[in-house]
Amino acid sequence: MSRVLLNNYSTFVDSIKRESGDKSCPIWLLVNPKYPEDTTNIWSPILYEIQDMVYRKLHARINNRNIFVSHAVSDIVRVPSTSINAEVANNIEVLRESVFEHQPKLIFTFGAITNEFVRRIFYRKPENGSKYWSTSNLGDEFERSIANFDISQINWIPLVRRIPKTCKNLKDWEESNNYYRDVAAKIAAKIIENKDSLKIWI
Template identity: 50%
Template sequence: MSSLNETNTTISNPPEEIERETGDKSYPIWLLVNPKHPAVRHNIWAPVLAEIQEKVYRDLRTRIDTTKLYTRKVVSDSRIIPNTLNWWGTELAKEIELFRGIVVDYQPKILITFGSFPFEFVRRVYEIYPEKGPKFWGTSNLGDEFGKAIENFDITKTNRVPLLRRVVKSGRFIEDHNYYGENYFQYVGKKVAEKIIDNKDSLDIWIK
């Protein structure tokens, strides 16, 4: 948001460059990031992870080793990211096929997405219908899908867990979903941590 107050030169700069992928595909937790919004790793994932680690430590007296955490840009070229339901061209079809092959080969246990486009991309990877335009996945709908992901969590499958791309200070998301005073990071961090703790013996993610 602060970029709106910067000079025109700053606004015209390309988004922060990040590698297409980092980490180890054999690690059971994956992050899928929109290359237009790489800051989610710091603004969303970092505080969520802090809440996860705190809950895990309180319950298990250990922590998650995230050094091999697999992080991937959802597409290699941000220019092909669609903003409507129909604008899913051949380049995106190729990216979907590529990622489908990767998840089939490695079978991650928890696949975390940030915002609308990565979530819809993953739905298409898993051939979930009806297809939606990225604008469909606003705060409320993504929040509902997060709740479903937690409720239906199954460690024998890949669990697709959508997080928001940004959290506004008004707390509207929290108010709409009646989270009893918890902020967004506390709420989702605790929920994900509970599933990790419940399945601790099936996840090779622990600091040794």
Template identity: 45%
Template sequence: MQDKVYREIHSRIDTSNIYIRSAVSDCGIVPSSLNWWGNEVASEIKLLRKIILEYNPKLLISFGGFPYEFLRRVFEIKPKKGPKYWSPSILKNEFDRSINNFDVDHTNIIPLLRRIIPNDGTEQYFQYAGTNISERIIQNKDSLEIWIK
């Protein structure tokens, strides 16, 4: 992404302000069905909601089904789905939808696949995802405060 952005607009993204975290602090509380979202997960959702309200990020990238559903619940997006619902093909469709509906005035959730089975399409997936995200960053460059000065 950094390469495409630089080649097109001769600017670099300041990566020192990128916040990275796991959806939950303890992987043992990750639910395995639609109905089991325990109190521990609910408190993690509230915590992330508070952080998002404070910092108002323009872009949130999730890796895999559970983190994507977790973010949907942070934003109270319905209907609720179980983590097993988010197959690679459904996540790809959600990725395309999120790219097409990108709005710099709101927080955008971009779901990516967590695991890629190595094959001829692996490199193409990363190229496809990176190019699409980069294009949205470039299109909205004047509204994003993410640049190295």
């Protein structure tokens, strides 16, 4: 394989790894590439609960195959708390352009890094370091995003990184499940309320 073809192939493969789904879908997931399993360990149980609640209320289901998934940061451990290096700055600008072009209605982030990354896409101040986003602060930010939900705008909804495999006993497992159900109920309520404005249905 020639060097040109090899470079093109590598770029194509990298694009597949970085993105999946349809950018025109109103639901976007922004994932830290260090934790790609978040879409399975966190989003899947939340989506399962959302689908159940939506079906019971609307007798409809969300087409989850179209949900757009993108890596928020290409290949770094964390978003710097003060200066932003060239790669991160470029990723922010590229994703910012994509977000404002496609206008997704719900952008979900997972944990501290992707949350801070999206804050900078929307020029939110102050630029807090990723360490600022404790579980408690992320939980508060989630509640604010739900309280201020506006279907006419882009709504970014931060999710706490809670991974089932860290559960050591029945209590931990129940707390994780309760978190998923609680979060899913609040998201599902907004989806149901704005069902006619969301092109997400099978």
